[in-house]
Amino acid sequence: MTQNFDIVIIGGGILGTSISYFLSFLNESKKIAVIEQAHGVAFHTSGRNTGKVHAPYLYNPEKKKLFAKSAFHGYEMWEKYANKKELPFKKDGVIEVASDERGIKVLEKYLKWGKQNGLNENEIKLMSDDELGKIEPEIKCKAALYVYRDASADYFAFTNSLMRDSQKNGTKFLLNARVTNIKKENDTWTITLNGENKINTKYLINAAGGEAIDIAHEIGIATKFTDVHFRGEYWKAPSEYNNLTKSSVYSVPEFPEYPFLDPHWIIRVDGSCEIGPNAVPVFSPHGYSKSENIKEFIPKMLEMLGSGARKTIFDKQFQEIAISEIHSSMSKSVMIDRVKKFLPKIDADKFTQKGTAGIRSSVIDENGKFVPDVILIDDVMSLHILNYNSPGATGALPFSAYIVNHLNKTGLFRSEEQDTQCGPWKFSEIIEKLDL
Numbered sequence: 239m240t241q242n243f244d245i246v247i248i249g250g251g252i253l254g255t256s257i258s259y260f261l262s263f264l265n266e267s268k269k270i271a272v273i274e275q276a277h278g279v280a281f282h283t284s285g286r287n288t289g290k291v292h293a294p295y296l297y298n299p300e301k302k303k304l305f306a307k308s309a310f311h312g313y314e315m316w317e318k319y320a321n322k323k324e325l326p327f328k329k330d331g332v333i334e335v336a337s338d339e340r341g342i343k344v345l346e347k348y349l350k351w352g353k354q355n356g357l358n359e360n361e362i363k364l365m366s367d368d369e370l371g372k373i374e375p376e377i378k379c380k381a382a383l384y385v386y387r388d389a390s391a392d393y394f395a396f397t398n399s400l401m402r403d404s405q406k407n408g409t410k411f412l413l414n415a416r417v418t419n420i421k422k423e424n425d426t427w428t429i430t431l432n433g434e435n436k437i438n439t440k441y442l443i444n445a446a447g448g449e450a451i452d453i454a455h456e457i458g459i460a461t462k463f464t465d466v467h468f469r470g471e472y473w474k475a476p477s478e479y480n481n482l483t484k485s486s487v488y489s490v491p492e493f494p495e496y497p498f499l500d501p502h503w504i505i506r507v508d509g510s511c512e513i514g515p516n517a518v519p520v521f522s523p524h525g526y527s528k529s530e531n532i533k534e535f536i537p538k539m540l541e542m543l544g545s546g547a548r549k550t551i552f553d554k555q556f557q558e559i560a561i562s563e564i565h566s567s568m569s570k571s572v573m574i575d576r577v578k579k580f581l582p583k584i585d586a587d588k589f590t591q592k593g594t595a596g597i598r599s600s601v602i603d604e605n606g607k608f609v610p611d612v613i614l615i616d617d618v619m620s621l622h623i624l625n626y627n628s629p630g631a632t633g634a635l636p637f638s639a640y641i642v643n644h645l646n647k648t649g650l651f652r653s654e655e656q657d658t659q660c661g662p663w664k665f666s667e668i669i670e671k672l673d674l
């Protein structure tokens with residue numbers, strides 16, 4: 239029998255699950271479902287990232303406003319949620335290092351952005367190499383930005399806990415259910431799962447991460463956009479390096495307009511250390527293996543050649559960086575030596591185990607440019623969230639509250655009680671603080 243819902247969310251990542259969480263408190267009378275193709279939530283990017291609760295100093299307040307605001311408020315929200323649920327949340331800070339004059343200029347810009355995005359004097363500080371040396375003697379650099387308001391967390395655990403809360407309020411999580419077809423007839427969406435079962439819904443939210451753009455295309459919207467997938471790989475550090483630094487260390491990215499990051503020195507929430515991620519171009523949002531990439535190579539290339547991504551893939555600088563990222567995937571020492579520049583003690587030969595790779599899908603516009611901020615598309619009886627990239631896990635709670643408030647404003651699901659308590663937060667207070 240076909241099941242009927244009021245709201246269906248495609249995607250059981252941290253975003254879709256967080257949206258379901260707020261909807262489930264605010265719309266108790268509505269029937270809500272989350273559809274996830276994997277056997278559990280946070281199986282893809284949300285459970286395969288660096289685990290940082292990012293302070294918003296890397297984000298231009300004009301170009302990445304939504305991400306920056308969400309990241310700023312995400313920190314306090316995750317801290318509160320972690321305390322309530324007894325989940326790990328470690329306030330361990332992050333250090334951004336510069337090795338030359340150009341890098342120092344970038345740090346000065348980050349300091350300005352960080353303050354514009356809400357960080358205060360005690361939360362972010364520019365330091366000379368001598369000042370940093372007194373706190374972190376193993377790090378070698380010319381200058382550093384010490385960001386105290388940054389933390390480590392386990393987003394897989396957070397997403398699973400939010401799912402349980404949402405389920406308690408009545409949300410159905412349909413797992414092992416891949417959306418294979420979507421059709422709208424009259425005022426109802428009919429969604430086919432795994433090519434056979436059908437469900438109906440009045441309203442559709444597309445939070446499908448690396449496949450959000452494919453779903454939007456399937457219903458004929460966002461056609462001027464396409465995406466490119468990048469696999470971020472990690473190497474686990476041997477335990478003898480666990481106390482090498484007190485905080486995670488990032489270096490100023492060489493090409494900030496591209497989604498290529500210089501690998502970081504990462505301290506995980508359990509105290510173990512890793513190096514990563516690089517950003518290797520792949521052909522599928524699930525391109526973890528060679529076989530998946532071979533399978534998707536031709537369709538993805540055809541899609542990219544027929545879109546704005548054509549300009550990107552023929553761009554010389556993009557090609558050069560992409561080749562260097564592929565090189566870093568094939569050679570362990572190429573990747574580890576990038577970190578060795580500011581952490582000379584590490585020895586690539588001692589790294590023997592790979593970490594869990596995650597894939598980011600960056601949206602490209604019709605001019606071949608990477609889109610910096612999240613893209614929200616309101617269509618008839620549907621909302622599509624595209625390009626939800628880093629620091630998407632950090633900002634997932636405030637951003638989802640923003641989305642739910644946006645839907646409430648359109649009058650579709652007007653909540654009788656804007657002052658509803660959603661777990662540890664009052665909904666109206668989150669919205670007031672976000673001020674978007």
Ligand SMILES: Cc1cc2nc3c(=O)[nH]c(=O)nc-3n(C[C@H](O)[C@H](O)[C@H](O)COP(=O)(O)OP(=O)(O)OC[C@H]3O[C@@H](n4cnc5c(N)ncnc54)[C@H](O)[C@@H]3O)c2cc1C
Pocket residue numbers: 248249250251252253254273274275276279280281282283284285286287288289290291292415416417418445446447448449450469470471515595596597598626627628629630631632633
């Ligand atoms: C290497 C890496 C490191 C990162 N590090 C950080 C970090 O330290 N801090 C931070 O804040 N952010 C980080 N990010 C970004 C962050 O992880 C993402 O922004 C966030 O996880 C995106 O969540 P999501 O729910 O949109 O996507 P996803 O987690 O990808 O969820 C989307 C879900 O939709 C499902 N889906 C897709 N299509 C269908 C379909 N047709 N049918 C059914 N289900 C479908 C997928 O199976 C998937 O589970 C990192 C990202 C990467 C790649």
